[in-house]
Amino acid sequence: MTTKHLDGRIALVTGASRGIGYQIAKALAAEGAHVVAVARTVGGLEELDDEIKAAGGKPATLVPLDLADMAAIDRLGGAIDQRWGKLDVLVANAGILGVLSPIGHIEAKVFEKTMTVNVTATWRLIRSVDPLLRRSDAGRAAVMSSGAAHSAKAYWGLYAATKAACEALVRSWANETMNTPLRVNSVNPGATRTAMRAQAMPGEDPKTLPTSKEVAAKIVPLLFPAVTETGMLFDVRENRFKRYQDPA
Numbered sequence: 001m002t003t004k005h006l007d008g009r010i011a012l013v014t015g016a017s018r019g020i021g022y023q024i025a026k027a028l029a030a031e032g033a034h035v036v037a038v039a040r041t042v043g044g045l046e047e048l049d050d051e052i053k054a055a056g057g058k059p060a061t062l063v064p065l066d067l068a069d070m071a072a073i074d075r076l077g078g079a080i081d082q083r084w085g086k087l088d089v090l091v092a093n094a095g096i097l098g099v100l101s102p103i104g105h106i107e108a109k110v111f112e113k114t115m116t117v118n119v120t121a122t123w124r125l126i127r128s129v130d131p132l133l134r135r136s137d138a139g140r141a142a143v144m145s146s147g148a149a150h151s152a153k154a155y156w157g158l159y160a161a162t163k164a165a166c167e168a169l170v171r172s173w174a175n176e177t178m179n180t181p182l183r184v185n186s187v188n189p190g191a192t193r194t195a196m197r198a199q200a201m202p203g204e205d206p207k208t209l210p211t212s213k214e215v216a217a218k219i220v221p222l223l224f225p226a227v228t229e230t231g232m233l234f235d236v237r238e239n240r241f242k243r244y245q246d247p248a
């Protein structure tokens, strides 16, 4: 029998209704975790639960929730606290592209919505579950970033700003938790065959890209208790942690 790395552990995954988050949730369940799956689309969450159970995993806890609803994020932390008293794994994966546009042409409401879902909700989620992760003997968090955070590509400014903001939060969080068992890192999944990528690059042949399942398989080991790295950026394509440059 193969060893399961996350037996008896509680894992919260946002954006679990499709794409990379769906496959991470499935792979975490295959490692023995009880998955708490968050997204707006109930059908996608139910499909995930069916697949987890069909593969012999523990039934997931499904949480249909809009991450723009900050009070709901607070309630989620409270509910996990009441039921389990701790959280072992956080995968803050949900995100939206917003719009690819010259900075000067971005509509205010699109800008605000993208910042809300990608940044404010990520901070709110971290705030909501940080005390629970600290109660785990091996709390692990992965926050989904993007190469866009560092690429400075024309028209990607809004999305890039949200991902750079998330990376900054994670780096500070890592320094705040350095002397605890909690390990927190950002992840750059690289171009992946998902709905978001198709929205960003409609002319691209999706078959040239790695699948969400392949990408998830590289991300899930970052959440195992044996991981020691913290405050770093894991590059899925290169399959390695990258250290941030020291400031000049």
Ligand code: NDP
Pocket: 014, 015, 016, 017, 018, 019, 020, 021, 038, 039, 040, 041, 042, 044, 065, 066, 067, 068, 093, 094, 095, 096, 117, 144, 145, 146, 147, 188, 189, 190, 191, 192, 193, 194, 195, 196, 197
């Ligand atoms: P998808 O668009 O396929 O999936 C996004 C997920 O986020 C869905 O489950 C969606 O669920 C959820 N989500 C979006 N908005 C909300 C909301 N308001 N409330 C709750 N959940 C929400 O994206 P990917 O799988 O491609 O991306 C996953 C992560 O990886 C994102 O953070 C993305 O920025 C990042 N990334 C992706 C790359 C790629 O090439 N695919 C490259 C680099 C980074 P629902 O709609 O049901 O709410």
